[in-house]
Amino acid sequence: MTRAVYIHIPFCTNKCYYCDFNSFVTKNPQLVWDYLEALDREMEQTVHDVPPEEIRTIFVGGGTPTFLDAKQMEFFVSSVAKHFPNRSADVEFTMEANPGTTDPEKLAIMRAGGVNRISFGVQSFDDALLARIGRIHDSAQVYRSLAHAREAGFTNLSIDLIFGLPDQTPVLFKKTLDAAFALDLPHFSSYSLKVEENTLFHTLYEKDKLPLPTEEEEVVMYDMLMNEMAAHGYHQYEISNFARPGYESRHNMTYWRNESYYGIGAGAHGYVNGERHVNAGPVQHYIQLAGEQGLPRIEQFAVTxxxxxxxxxxxxxxxxxxxxxxxxxxxxxxxxxxxxxxxxxxxxxxxxxxxxxxxxxxxxxxxxxxxxxxxxxxxxxxxx
Known part of the structure; x- marks a missing residue:
């Protein structure tokens, strides 16, 4: 039974220094349109081959899904609605977003298209630290973006925070947590920094030019995170996720329960009918395969x-x-x-x-x- 959908939008305005996700920086609007049309073809072929049950969760990740402009966003949410119209009354439809990329017009289109949960990649409220890790926003844009989302009618909002960043201390992380709690949000995700290969941070790390906190300091930050979340009324329901009752990410729980889900888009992974599949990652290769065969898969195998x-x-x-x-x-x-x-x-x-x-x-x-x-x-x- 497949009731969850993951869709990948790989585009970003820039590459963060720690990011090893399948993301692609472009200023070519035609490439984005070609990609959205390829997504439409993959969705059409996917539901033809394996018709979905009633959809309970949809998650649009990236990259930066809100990189799409208003017309592209309207095409995208209409495409999702066309291929996955059978949704539960309480469907959870999440879209990841970066602060500064969600203007009121785009938010209205998302809301009209069924999106009812937004997860903002905030990472920190320290502007110097945000610049240090390659983020394009500052803390002022976080506040504006959340205000715009609330004005558009969104109440199910989440932010991501990272700890263990270069030169970050427990005192600095506590300031970020205090700023986060002041927002009165229903959900938080918080992860420790992982230095992944093929990132600028990995290059700096290999040259001993990445001043990371000590392991002991990182443990202090994680303990602080758990204690502060509990003190502010947030239940830790997963190692890195905290929520008020009823606001847990139901889509992510699909993964943690090892349940089936469609994986659509460049580099996406899916798990349907006991088989896992991997899509082509490079955008042009994905578009080519989607045009030639509908399903742009480079690997598919049964899970014993x-x-x-x-x-x-x-x-x-x-x-x-x-x-x-x-x-x-x-x-x-x-x-x-x-x-x-x-x-x-x-x-x-x-x-x-x-x-x-x-x-x-x-x-x-x-x-x-x-x-x-x-x-x-x-x-x-x-x-x-």
């Missing part, structure tokens, strides 16, 4: 049950609610303990996992060590 069980465990443990043992048994026909019992017992003894009311969850001690915990479940199924 063993791999599904590992994915279910690793992704599910990202959520604070953890992995439901009854759901695991029903889905895979084998008790969770028969597959992962030894590793679970070791991690419980180490104080990193706990079993509560039929669920396996990370402990408070285990949350910051999540990646270490997840690694213990890789490659275990064949040994079970």
């Amino acid at each position: 049950q063993d791999e599904q069980m590992e994915d279910h465990m690793i992704m599910g443990l990202r959520m604070m609610s953890g992995v439901d043992e009854a759901v695991f048994s029903e889905r895979f026909g084998v008790p969770l303990t028969h597959v992962f019992g030894d590793s679970m017992a070791d991690l419980i003894e180490m104080g990193l996992l706990m079993r509560v009311d039929g669920r396996v969850c990370l402990t408070k001690k285990g949350i910051p060590l999540g990646n270490e915990v997840f690694a213990r479940f890789l490659g275990l199924v064949d040994k079970a």
Whole structure:
């Protein structure tokens, strides 16, 4: 059953220094139009081959989806509506946005097209730090963009924040958190910086010219994040996500529950009918394949049950609610303990996992060590 849709808009006005996402800087409007038409063809072929159930979540990511101008945005949301008209009454339709790229006209088009949730890539409220990491906005544009979104009728708003940035201290991060809480938003995502290959930051890191906080300072920032979120009434429902009740990202929970979703656009990944696929990443290659065959895929493969069980465990443990043992048994026909019992017992003894009311969850001690915990479940199924 496929009830979730991910759509990728790869265009950006510039490349942030830490970004390794499939994004593309262009000033060529015709290329953007060619891409939107290719997206339309892929959506048409996708729903023809695998007709969707009632759609419950749509997520438009990037790149910067709000890079599109008003006419392009109108074409895009109309295209999505044409191919995915059967939506639940409470559908969650999220679009990522950068501050400074959401004028009132564009927001009105998004709202009329069914978008009802916006996730802004804010990252920091320190203007010097924003410039340091290659962002094109400043904090004043954050406030204007959020005000415009609220004026357009959007109430389900989220912002992303990054900690562990160059020369960032716990004191500076606390100032960003204070500014964020003053906005009275229903949802926050906050991640530690990862220095990825093929980024300017990686080049600087290799030359020992990237003054990152120490590991101890980063741990302090994460502890501060969790404590401050709780103190301000935000429930941590996933390692990096915090929400007021009812405002959790339902689309992202599709991933963490290892459920099916359509993946559409350049470089997008999808998971439908037990098969994963990967689309061509370079924009021109994507457009070419979409024109030639409708589905611009460069890879498609079945996921074995063993791999599904590992994915279910690793992704599910990202959520604070953890992995439901009854759901695991029903889905895979084998008790969770028969597959992962030894590793679970070791991690419980180490104080990193706990079993509560039929669920396996990370402990408070285990949350910051999540990646270490997840690694213990890789490659275990064949040994079970």
